[in-house]
Structure formats: structure tokens, C-alpha cells
Amino acid sequence: xxxxxxxxxxxxPVYGFITIPTDLLFDLVEHxxxxxxxxxxxxxxxxxxxxxxxxxxxxxxxxxxxxxGQAMQTLQSKGHRISDAECEAAQIAILxxxxxxxxxxxxxxxxxxxxVSHEDxxxxxxxxxxxxxxxxxxxxxxxxxxxxxxPFFHQLTSSQLDMDRMDYxxxxxxxxxxxxxxxxxxxxxxxxxxxxxxxxxxxKGVLSIENFLNARRLMYWQVYLHKTSICCESMxxxxxxxxxxxxxxxxxxxxxxxxxxxxxxxxxMDAFRSDRQYLKAFTQLDDYDIWSCIKQWSMHxxxxxxxxxxxxxxxxxxxxxxxxEPFAGELVRELEDQLHQSGLSDDELSYFLVEGQATNAAYxxxxxxINIKRKSGKVIDIADASDLSNIHVLTNIVRRYYVCxxxxxxxxxxxxxx
Numbered sequence: 001x002x003x004x005x006x007x008x009x010x011x012x013p014v015y016g017f018i019t020i021p022t023d024l025l026f027d028l029v030e031h032x033x034x035x036x037x038x039x040x041x042x043x044x045x046x047x048x049x050x051x052x053x054x055x056x057x058x059x060x061x062x063x064x065x066x067x068x069g070q071a072m073q074t075l076q077s078k079g080h081r082i083s084d085a086e087c088e089a090a091q092i093a094i095l096x097x098x099x100x101x102x103x104x105x106x107x108x109x110x111x112x113x114x115x116v117s118h119e120d121x122x123x124x125x126x127x128x129x130x131x132x133x134x135x136x137x138x139x140x141x142x143x144x145x146x147x148x149x150x151p152f153f154h155q156l157t158s159s160q161l162d163m164d165r166m167d168y169x170x171x172x173x174x175x176x177x178x179x180x181x182x183x184x185x186x187x188x189x190x191x192x193x194x195x196x197x198x199x200x201x202x203x204k205g206v207l208s209i210e211n212f213l214n215a216r217r218l219m220y221w222q223v224y225l226h227k228t229s230i231c232c233e234s235m236x237x238x239x240x241x242x243x244x245x246x247x248x249x250x251x252x253x254x255x256x257x258x259x260x261x262x263x264x265x266x267x268x269m270d271a272f273r274s275d276r277q278y279l280k281a282f283t284q285l286d287d288y289d290i291w292s293c294i295k296q297w298s299m300h301x302x303x304x305x306x307x308x309x310x311x312x313x314x315x316x317x318x319x320x321x322x323x324x325e326p327f328a329g330e331l332v333r334e335l336e337d338q339l340h341q342s343g344l345s346d347d348e349l350s351y352f353l354v355e356g357q358a359t360n361a362a363y364x365x366x367x368x369x370i371n372i373k374r375k376s377g378k379v380i381d382i383a384d385a386s387d388l389s390n391i392h393v394l395t396n397i398v399r400r401y402y403v404c405x406x407x408x409x410x411x412x413x414x415x416x417x418x
Contacts, residue, residue, distance in 0.1 A: 010062065014167075014174050018066040022088050024136055025065070025095065032283070033099055033125055037061060039286035043172060044104045045232035046223060048315060050176035053223075057098050057105070063167040065095040070189050071156055071163065080194050085139060086153070092140035093157045097164055099125050102282065103290045107233045111240045112262045116269050119158075124272060124279065155199040159368040161188075161209070169215055172223060180218040184208050193373055200373040206385050209370060213382075217362035225358045231318040231404050234354045235308060239294060242305045242351055253305075254296045258284040304351050307409065318354070320404040327355070327403055335405050342409040352406040361397040 006026035012018050020026045028034055037057035046053040072087045100121030102108050109118060123145060130137035142148035144157055156163055166185040173181015191205025201209055223229070244263045247253050255263055258281035265271075265278075272278050298309035311317065321327070332355065339352055363370065365383050372385040383395055 012059075012063060012066070014063060014171050015066055018062065019069075020065075021069065021091070024088065024133070025091060027133070028092065028095060028129065029062070031129065033129065034058070034061070034096070036283060036286055037099065037101070039288055040101055040103060040105065041287055042105070042168070043176075043223075044107045044229075045236065046172075046176065046226075046229055048232050048317070049226050049228045050178070050223070053172070053176045055171060055175045057101055060167055060171055061095050061098055063171055064097065064163045065091050067163040067166055067185060067189065068094045068156060070186070071192055074189055074192050075152075075194060078193055086150075089137075089139035089143055090153050090156060092137060093144040093153070094163050096126050096129070096140070097122060097144065097157060103285055103287045104236065107236055108240065108290075111237050111244070112267075114266045114268045116267065116272060120269060121272065121282065125283070128279070150197045152194055152197055152199040155368060159199070160363060161199070161201070161212070161370045165216065166212075169212070169219055172219065173215070176223055178219065178222055180215055180222065183212045183215045188212060195371075195373055195377075195379055198371065198379075200371045200379055201382075203372055203374045203385070206372055206382070209372070209382055210386055213362045217360065220360040220362075225360060225400070227320045227322055227402070228317065230356075230358065230402055231320050232312070234356070234404050235312045235318055236290075238351045238354065239297070239305065239308045239312065242302070242308065243293070243297065246302055246305065251302065253300070255293050256284075256289050257281070259289045259293065304348050307406075308351065311406070318352075318404040319407045320402055323401045324399070326401050332403060335403065338407075339405065339409070342406075344409075352409070353403070354405070355401075355403045357399055357401045359397055359399050361395070363395050364397075365395055 006020070006023040008020045008026060009017050010020070020029060035058075040057045041047070041053075042055050042057055042060050043053045068091045069087070072082055072090060076082050098118065100118040100123070102112060102118065102121075106118075109116075123141070126137060126141050126144060130141060139148070143153040146154040148154065155161070158164065166183060166188065169181045169183050170185055173179065188201070188205060188208045191202045191208060193200050193202055240263070243253050243255070247260070247263050253263070261278065261281045262285075267278050294309045294313060297305050298313055300306045300309075321331075332353075335353055336349060339349055344352060363382065365381055370382040371379045372382055373379050374385075
């Protein structure tokens with residue numbers, strides 16, 4: 001029998017036809033760890049605002065792999081020595097960069113895990129895959145964690161101008177219908193170059209970089225930090241917080257074994273490394289587990305849990321107020337009084353009244369800089385190369401405070417009897 005053809009061509013709505021170029025990349029895509037990303041939406045609950053935002057981490061990872069392949073071709077065409085092994089490793093590193101995302105992506109990092117980031121879990125899973133694939137991912141792991149001696153590979157995987165950001169801005173803009181997400185990734189990639197194995201952008205690409213930074217700033221306020229997104233995510237966090245509280249009080253709360261483990265235990269990074277049950281359980285978790293529990297919990301005897309779940313299921317969302325300054329105590333006390341009149345006790349109040357803040361900075365010069373190579377060969381920061389009048393807006397951290405709360409609780413599901 002002839003060996004199966006693993007060099008597949010996929011039809012992607014954002015880029016057209018993209019190729020899985022090597023057997024190893026194909027085998028990684030086929031692996032259950034990666035297939036799980038089909039069941040994790042890229043944008044969490046954003047479809048509550050933008051109904052088309054139903055694409056997954058699976059889509060995004062393949063798109064980022066495609067862009068990395070284009071970046072490799074560009075740099076090779078400019079005379080830089082990049083081996084076939086390095087090209088493959090770079091595409092593996094970006095393909096697997098989000099493999100450690102849990103259900104609802106960033107939303108649940110704060111309440112399912114104890115200071116364990118998805119990047120940390122991605123690295124653990126990459127090491128596990130490296131074991132399963134007899135060490136063939138070793139170079140990709142060094143690129144991913146920044147220990148490879150050619151730093152531009154890590155910059156292409158994780159920096160302020162990486163293939164991750166280029167794909168998610170393009171892809172999220174496409175699926176939400178928000179035109180500001182379009183960044184001209186093809187042109188930016190064609191402008192990439194290297195100086196001393198550090199990533200730079202040719203001077204004629206400055207306008208494209210400015211557009212990229214502007215698009216990122218606008219997408220954060222219009223999509224990622226949209227006020228309704230904040231409400232949805234706040235409700236989901238409170239749902240899980242209440243379920244965890246009840247479980248730790250000994251209450252009976254339905255959940256699949258893999259999900260129940262994270263609701264019951266405080267899982268630290270050390271626990272992830274030392275106890276394989278957590279890693280195994282994590283790789284079985286996806287959005288469907290959370291939604292099935294929310295549906296079941298909407299009928300739970302606990303009024304706080306059932307009400308929150310029914311509200312989220314039926315899009316009866318919290319109300320929200322945004323401000324550039326912290327809220328006065330009088331406003332919060334007035335909202336507390338309203339909720340008390342609905343029959344909430346002091347202990348229950350915090351589940352229906354949430355305060356927080358959202359921050360957004362399109363570009364941080366103190367981080368991994370975006371460097372521009374002038375025609376003279378001199379390398380300068382984009383903040384110095386740009387003639388944008390609003391460059392300070394792009395480099396400043398913008399902070400918005402919010403308070404969101406449940407309004408008109410009476411008459412919703414089981415919440416009629418407190």
C-alpha cells in the first residue's frame with residue numbers, strides 16, 4: 001500500500017487555499033490535543049454581540065501557521081539563511097501556540113486555574129507532544145519559549161508583531177463584520193526583514209504598521225472589550241464562582257468528571273506539572289462541557305446559580321456603566337440597595353453586582369519593540385518612525401472602569417423566591 005498523502009490543502013475563508021506543508025504538521029493537526037480546538041470558540045461569548053463570531057481556535061491556529069509560512073518565504077527571498085527544519089519548526093511553534101487554551105479562552109483563566117496561563121499549559125502540552133513524537137518538536141519548543149539562538153523566530157511567534165496577532169485581527173474582523181480589523185497582513189509580511197537575526201520592518205512598511213496598531217486599538221474597544229462582552233464574561237465568571245462555592249460546601253452540582261476536578265480543586269502550576277490527572281482532564285475540556293453544565297444548572301435548586309444560568313442562556317444580560325474614573329461609592333451603594341430590594345442577601349449580592357476595569361494599549365515601547373529599518377540601515381522604534389499625530393494614543397495605556405449588575409431580577413426563572 002502507498003503511504004497516505006499528508007500534504008493537504010484547506011479552503012480558508014480569510015486567505016483562500018492554505019497548505020499543510022509537511023507530514024509532521026499534518027500529524028499534529030490530526031492529534032486529539034489539536035482537534036480539541038475545534039470545540040473552543042476563538043472569541044468566547046462575542047457571538048452574543050456579533051452573531052457571526054463563531055470561528056474557533058482551530059481556524060485561528062491554521063491561519064497563523066499559514067502566515068508563518070509566508071513569513072519564512074519572504075525572509076528566505078531576501079537572502080536570509082533559513083533551513084527547511086527551521087521553517088517547519090516555526091510553523092509548529094505557531095500552530096501549537098494556543099493549544100493550552102481552555103474553554104471560552106481567556107474568560108476562564110481567572111476562575112478555573114490558579115495563576116496558570118494558557119501559555120504555560122501550551123508549553124506543557126508541547127513537551128508532552130514532543131515525547132509522543134520522539135523529540136521532533138524540540139526545535140519548535142526552543143523557538144516558542146525564546147531559548148533558540150535566533151530570536152526572530154520567537155518574535156514571529158510571540159511579540160507585538162507576531163503571526164498570532166496578524167491572524168486574529170484579520171480573522172476576528174472578518175467574522176464579526178468589523179471592517180477595522182483588516183490589517184493588510186500580506187503587505188506587512190512582505191516588508192519583514194532581519195538585522196542581526198532580529199525582526200525588523202522595512203521603512204516603506206511604516207504606514208502598514210500604523211494601520212495594524214490602529215486596527216488593534218479599535219478592535220479592542222469595538223469587539224474584545226465591548227461593553228456587552230464585559231457583561232457576558234462577568235456573568236460566566238460569577239456562574240463558575242457560584243458552582244465552585246456550592247461544590248466546596250458539599251452541595252450536589254452536576255459536572256463531567258474532567259470539569260468537576262477544576263471546580264473542586266485549586267489547580268496550581270506545580271499541580272499541573274506533578275499530577276498528570278490535571279493535564280489529562282484539561283485536554284478533555286471544551287466549550288461544550290461548560291454549556292451543558294449551564295443548561296443543567298439553570299434548573300438547580302440554588303436560586304443564585306439557576307438565575308445566573310438562565311439569564312445567560314436567554315441573553316438577559318447585566319446592565320453596565322463605563323467610566324474613565326473610578327466610580328463614586330454613592331453609585332455602588334444605590335445599586336446595592338436596588339438589588340437588596342429584589343430579595344438578595346449580602347452574601348448573594350456580589351454575584352449580581354460586579355466592578356472591574358479594562359485596559360487597552362495598542363503598542364508598548366517598553367516591551368518587544370516593533371523596529372523599523374530605514375533606507376540608511378539604521379534601526380529605530382515605530383514610535384520614533386511614525387508621523388501619526390495620535391501615536392501617543394497608541395502607546396498609552398487606556399483604562400476604563402466598569403460596574404455591571406442584574407436589573408429586574410424578579411420574575412426570571414426560579415429567582416421569584418429568594
